[in-house]
Amino acid sequence: MFRHPLAFWTGALLCVGGVVMHLPMYLSAGDMGYRMADMEPDLTMVLGMVAIVAGLALSFWGLLPERSGAIRRQAAAITVRPMDDVPIRFAHVALLVVMALAITIDVMKPTTLSFVAPGVAREYGLTGAHRLLVTWLPLSGITGTVTGSFLWGWAGDRIGRRASIVFAGILFVSTSICGAMPGFGGNVLMCFLMGIGAGGMLPIAFVLIAETIPARHRGWLIVLIGGDIAGAYVITSWLAGALTPEFSWRVLWLIGLPTGLLLILLNRWIPESPRYLFAAGHPKQAEAVMARYGARMVDRDVDEPAPGWRSGDPDTVEPAPVRRSGYRDLFFGLAARPTAAITLLAVAAGLLTYGFQFWVPTNLQHLGLTEVNSDYVLRDSAVLGLPLTIVVSLLYGFWGSRRTMICLSALTVVAVGVFAVFGESIADKHFLLAALLVVPLSGISSIVAVVTAYASEVYPTVVRSHAVGWTAGMTKAGGVLILIVVLGGIAAPSLLVTGLLGAVPLLVAILVFARTSPETKQRRLEDIAGMAVDRGQSSIQ
Incomplete structure (x- = not known):
């Protein structure tokens, strides 16, 4: 590696x-409540x-590696997939556990933004007429995750998936200094770099799972692991309630040091992509990985409908010429229809995540809750919502991906609307408030998980990594859009406004998705790609 x-x-x-070397200055500010604003770096x-x-x-x-560009081009010509009759092995279970931990660590980074925003605003005096300036912090972080989602799709094919995850861990360690930055500008810059590190983890993890887990288990396990977004919310809200009263909001960023190191250590149990190993000239290592996970190399001309995807001719079996693949393949020809539906759904999910969900801690405090109480209300809601994540994953795998995504999205729209309208009236009843937040918080997190999982299944191998990176980036792009709106003062980040800004686009996305997207339940990845082509043709006709 x-x-x-x-x-x-x-x-x-x-x-x-x-x-x-940043910690002494942070610790020296302990007698001032770890307030470091306006201090000069030593x-x-x-x-x-x-x-x-x-x-x-x-x-x-x-x-x-040497000749990384050539490795990326050669990997595009190789298809490796798990054999459908392989049972779940210990190697699969170990990979799923490690990926769950990695995704939890990764998702904690952008999730932390919502919990540090109130403390940042107080320390840097971003209140009153300047209160919207604190939005620069999440805007920088989320813009970084969008950038990272695209960069890691490129980097994963050049340096390998294991190396990409390792370097993401190095970035998490490095950007933990955000907790010791005296100036607000330094915080904004570090959040951007942190976002770059966090942006690519989910796409890499989902593609790795999609290419190693047998078809009959692939869908629900991807959603279950991706649904650990809710688990990250539980941990972050608990840490915020337990640590910030004593060590200030800054400690939530400093936690990036141990969690980043843990991610690097976990990498030992993450396999490298066989496609990458073959392209890099390590066939024995690639064969060992395939034997461990029950995968095999396949002939793309036979097993994957690349010609139909490109030419629009469903009857042709002539092999398409091997060429460079990239994001442009997602937007032309018959791939454009599935891409449009997935993009709309991802952007709508991002609008809810970074519109409604992001501002919940701040809005709960506006309703009269203390910072600690609001953190614990959110923790309780996330804990109560964990069973919903399990239910969604089982429905996705065994009831159907399309029906699950449509019903989950519709339920989330209703739940967000109910909370936006009635949340203020029960602000003094913490348990009822937490119960009312269960579906909005868990539902939004589950939508992000299922749409990214769906993208990892519905595209052919040659563009799968780019497609998942694009989808993950679009779930953050919705956040960028709504944060720009807030920063411009066009809309105050109230529960009602942020709820509507996410719910209405999600309704539109559901309708488009229902017309253009195929079912993926327990089907081979190559068969799903062919169905996407056929559905795209029927939509055109």
């Missing part, structure tokens, strides 16, 4: 050391920043 192990580990140590902190920059460059160079 490492082209230059010494360079990588030296860079990693520099990053860890650079973060540690020499130790400046040297720590230099160490982190050097460490990031050195560790990435240590991971970058």
Whole structure:
């Protein structure tokens, strides 16, 4: 995995050391409630920043293989898929556990934004006429995740999926210094870099699971693991309630140091993509991975309908020429219809996530709850909603992906509307408030999980990584749009306004999705891609 192990580990140590060099200044502010606004960075902190920059460059160079561009092109010509009759093995279970932990660590980063926003606003005086300026923090972080979703799709094919996850861990470690940044501008910059690291984890994890789990278990397990977004919300809300009263909002960012290191250690149990290993000239390693997970290399001309996808001719069996694949393949020809439906659904989910869900902690405090009480209300809601995540995953796998996505989206629209209208009237009844938030919080998180999982199934291998990266990016793009609206003062981030801004587009997305998207339940990935082609043709006709 490492082209230059010494360079990588030296860079990693520099990053860890650079973060540690930021801690003395943070700890020295303990007697002031860890308030660091307007403090000047000392020499130790400046040297720590230099160490982190050097460490990031050195560790990435240590991971970058020779002829990475050629590896990416060759990998596009290789198809590997799990055999349908393979039972779930210990290797599958271990991978799923590790991916669940990795996604939890990853999702905690953008989730933290909603819990630090009130504290950031108070410390930097972003109140009154300046209250919307705090939106720069989540806007920067979410823009970073959109950027990262696209970058990691590219990087995963060049340096491998394991290396991509490792470097994401290095970024998590490095950007934990956001908790020790004295100035608001430094926080904004670090949030952007943190977002880049977080943006690609979900696409990489989903594609890896889709290509290693047998068809009859693939759908519901992807949604179950992706649904751990709700688990990340539980952990983050609990940490916010338990730690911020003593150590301020800054500690939620500093947690990135141990969690990033844990992600690097977990990488030992994550397999590299056989496609990448074959393309990189390591056939024995690729065969060992395929044997462990019960996968095989297939002939794309026979097993995957790439010609129909490109030419629009459902009867042709002539092989399509191997060429570079990219995001443009998602928007032309018959792929455009599924892409349009998935994009609309993803953007609508992002509008709800970073519109309604993001502002819930702040709005609960506007309703009269203390910061600690609002954090615990959200924790209780997320805990109560965990069974819903399990139900959604089972429905997705065994009832049908299309019906599950349509019904879940409709239920979420109704639930968001009910809470937006009646939430204020029960603000003093914490349990009822938490119960009323169960479906909005868990439903929104589950929509993000199912739409990303669906994208990992419905596209052919040659564009699957790009498609999942695009989908994950679009779930964040909705957040960018609504945060720009808030920052411009066009709409106040009230429960009612943010609920409507997400619910109405979600209704439109449901209608488009129902007309253009095929069922994926327990079908081979290659068969699903062919169904997407056929449905796209019928929609055109």
